[in-house]
Amino acid sequence: xxxxxxxxxxxxxxxxxxxxxxxxxALGLAAGRYxxxxxxxxxxxxxxxxxxxDGYAIxxxxxxxxxxxxxxxxxxxxxxxxxxxxxxxxIFTGAPVPEGADCVLIQEEAARExxxxxxxxxxxxxxxxxxxxxxxxxxxxxxxxxxxxRIEARRLALAAIGGHGxxxxxxxxxxxxxxxxxxxVPPGAPLAGAQLPASNSPMLTxxxxxxxxxxxxxxxxxxxxxxxxxxREAAREADVIVTTGGASVGDHDLIRPALTEAGATLDFxxxxxxxxxxxxxxxxxxxxxxxxPGNPVSAxxxxxxxxxxxxxxxxxxxxxxxxxxxxRLGAALPATGVRADYLRARLEGDxxxxxxxxxxxxxxxxxAADGLIVRxxxxxxxxxxxxxxxxxxx
Numbered sequence: 001x002x003x004x005x006x007x008x009x010x011x012x013x014x015x016x017x018x019x020x021x022x023x024x025x026a027l028g029l030a031a032g033r034y035x036x037x038x039x040x041x042x043x044x045x046x047x048x049x050x051x052x053x054d055g056y057a058i059x060x061x062x063x064x065x066x067x068x069x070x071x072x073x074x075x076x077x078x079x080x081x082x083x084x085x086x087x088x089x090x091i092f093t094g095a096p097v098p099e100g101a102d103c104v105l106i107q108e109e110a111a112r113e114x115x116x117x118x119x120x121x122x123x124x125x126x127x128x129x130x131x132x133x134x135x136x137x138x139x140x141x142x143x144x145x146x147x148x149x150r151i152e153a154r155r156l157a158l159a160a161i162g163g164h165g166x167x168x169x170x171x172x173x174x175x176x177x178x179x180x181x182x183x184x185v186p187p188g189a190p191l192a193g194a195q196l197p198a199s200n201s202p203m204l205t206x207x208x209x210x211x212x213x214x215x216x217x218x219x220x221x222x223x224x225x226x227x228x229x230x231x232r233e234a235a236r237e238a239d240v241i242v243t244t245g246g247a248s249v250g251d252h253d254l255i256r257p258a259l260t261e262a263g264a265t266l267d268f269x270x271x272x273x274x275x276x277x278x279x280x281x282x283x284x285x286x287x288x289x290x291x292x293p294g295n296p297v298s299a300x301x302x303x304x305x306x307x308x309x310x311x312x313x314x315x316x317x318x319x320x321x322x323x324x325x326x327x328r329l330g331a332a333l334p335a336t337g338v339r340a341d342y343l344r345a346r347l348e349g350d351x352x353x354x355x356x357x358x359x360x361x362x363x364x365x366x367x368a369a370d371g372l373i374v375r376x377x378x379x380x381x382x383x384x385x386x387x388x389x390x391x392x393x394x
Contacts, residue, residue, distance in 0.1 A: 003272035005377075006305065006340050010321065012268055013281050013306055016288045019316045020171040020239065027160055030151045032210050033169035034316035039145035042163030044135040049097040053130045056110055056117055057089045057101035060127045064119035069112065073098055088117050097131055104130035138162070148318025170316025175212040176234035176287075177201055179219045180227055180255065181245045181294060186219070199363065200244040200292070200299045207303055207394065211311045212240070227258035235262070235285040239314060242307060245294030255291045256280065264289055272339045272377060275360035276302040288314075295360040301342050301372065308394065324374055324389035327352040333382040336375045344369035345390060352390055369393070 004012075022036030051057065051073070058067055067088035073079045075094035083089060083100035091097065091104060109121025124130055138144065144162045145155050151167065159167060184198040185191060198219055205214050215238070220230050234241045243255055259266060264284035269291075271279045275298035280291040290307055292299045304322065312320035330353040333343070343354040347370040354373050355365055374389040375382075382388065 003270050003277065003339065004268050006271055006273050009268055009271045009279070009281070010306060010309065013288070013290070013310055014313045014320065016267060016281065016283055017239070017314060020173060020314050022168045022316070023171050024166050024168050027156065027165055027167060030159075030167040030169050031153070031156055033151050033167075033172070034312070034318075035145045035147050035149050035151060036168040036170050036316050038143045038147050039159055039162065039164065039167065041138050041140050041142045041144050044139050045137040045161055046132055046134060049134050050132045051091045051093055051095050051097055051104045051130065052132050053104055053106045054092050055104045055106040055108075055130065056112075057083065057091045057098050058103060058105050058117075059083070059085070059101060060103045060124060060129070062086065063123055065117055067117045069115045069117050102127040102131075106130060146318070148316055150317065170314070172210075173212045173239040173311050173314040174237060175208065175214050175240045175242060175311070176238035177204060177214055177216045178227075178230055178234065178241065178243045179245060180222060180243060181219065182222045184219045184245075199296050200294070203296060203300060204242065204244070204292075204303055204307070207300070207308070208311065211308065211315065222254055224254050224258055224261060227254050228261035231258060231262040231264065231284055231289070235287045238287045240307075240310065241284065241287050241289045243289070243291045244299050253278075259284065259289060259291075273301075273305075274339045274341050275358075276305070276342070277339065279306065281306075293360070296363050297344070297360040297366050300366060304372070304391065304394065305342070322391050322394075324391050326387050327373075327390045329353075329373075329382055329384055329386050329388050332384055333373070333375065333388075335381045336377055336379045338377055340377050341373075341375040341379075342391075343373040343375065345371055345373045347371065347390075352388060 070087045071079050072090035073095040074092050078096040079089045079098040083098050089098050103124040105123055109123055111118050111120035144158050179198050179201050183196050185195050187197045201216055208214055220227050264282050266282040269280040270277055276293055278293050279302050282289045292302050309320040328351045330351040344365050345352040345354045352373055357365055371390045371392040
């Protein structure tokens with residue numbers, strides 16, 4: 001099987017499953033989710049003409065006064081009646097402008113004795129001065145949030161002020177995480193011989209964060225029957241099954257044969273990228289299976305490029321792919337070969353430095369990195385100061 005270009009592998013992965021069904025959740029639980037349908041305003045904002053300043057509601061044509069102050073309008077309340085000619089109302093920021101007034105005289109430009117008010121400054125510049133007209137932010141029926149948009153803090157506030165207490169969002173994917181390898185033991189457990197603490201599962205769980213509901217199914221030894229059974233059990237509940245390790249071509253790399261044993265179909269295996277070549281994807285029952293490499297750097301890079309976009313797609317994102325930005329290189333880079341290179345990089349401002357050590361098992365350099373320099377296949381060598389694409393770490 002030839003190496004698959006990264007972009008083609010990404011597209012094929014997302015084509016394995018459509019977005020999950022929508023569900024309605026309370027507004028406070030929608031943070032980080034994706035809108036399943038356009039969110040429309042249920043009200044005008046503001047719902048009435050409001051004062052933009054503390055001062056007095058007046059008629060512009062009656063400047064410079066005098067006016068007789070007949071009451072006040074506060075936020076959430078109002079004067080309760082129209083203003084007659086020659087009348088003014090004390091008004092506060094965010095309060096409804098009484099009928100009959102067409103501007104607000106700010107308190108710094110007003111002189112008042114008892115109920116008598118006169119203008120003591122330049123005053124409003126014209127009718128409408130210091131007033132926020134009705135529906136200046138948005139009108140009822142306006143699309144506030146597009147379908148597929150991520151609902152972050154600002155959009156959450158927009159939905160709330162638009163009249164929504166609940167939102168329709170894509171369901172969070174259920175993810176089963178399976179580590180394989182006779183050499184692995186749980187983090188913190190005693191080690192013997194060449195055993196290794198299992199670092200991929202906690203790393204991926206933290207990387208995924210609130211993007212999915214993760215069930216860590218532990219470490220499965222290098223046994224074909226046990227791995228196949230773990231796949232069957234996970235497929236009964238999960239939307240996504242993620243494995244780490246065992247996806248290459250060694251005698252103990254059993255992920256592909258175990259998938260076949262469990263009844264899965266393989267869509268692709270081996271991608272033209274470095275690190276992360278032995279990536280595989282397929283389906284088992286209703287679940288997408290994504291086999292990540294065992295080396296932790298390879299697992300992190302492929303999770304960034306494939307797993308996180310898959311989870312966003314399933315949760316309803318209209319734009320699931322990570323978006324690179326342009327930086328300058330702080331060190332020269334050699335030409336690339338047939339595979340795309342994803343180099344761990346440290347940032348100083350908008351300048352990226354890729355350390356010489358890019359071994360796919362070296363976690364210290366990964367932990368110190370800020371993102372990945374993306375180098376396409378067959379790219380020529382690059383000099384200091386050249387532009388490069390960079391993917392920031394989530």
